Amino acid sequence: MAEARTYPEPPVDLPDRSHDVEPAPVEGCDGCRELANVRSRARAGGDWTTVSDCNVFMRRHPEGHR
Numbered sequence: 001m002a003e004a005r006t007y008p009e010p011p012v013d014l015p016d017r018s019h020d021v022e023p024a025p026v027e028g029c030d031g032c033r034e035l036a037n038v039r040s041r042a043r044a045g046g047d048w049t050t051v052s053d054c055n056v057f058m059r060r061h062p063e064g065h066r
Contacts, residue, residue, distance in 0.1 A: 023058045031061050 025032035035058045042050035
């Protein structure tokens, strides 16, 4: 009888995108400014999930750029 495997496939290697350019806050947009502030505090505390979330929200938030 063959040895049972505890995993179905070899692990997937994801690309390191930590060097990608982060979105810059749009001048005059309060939403962008707040997200940039939260992102800075999260980075200082090592909260990389919040840093990533702020980047996504800054790219996609619907108000303030008109």
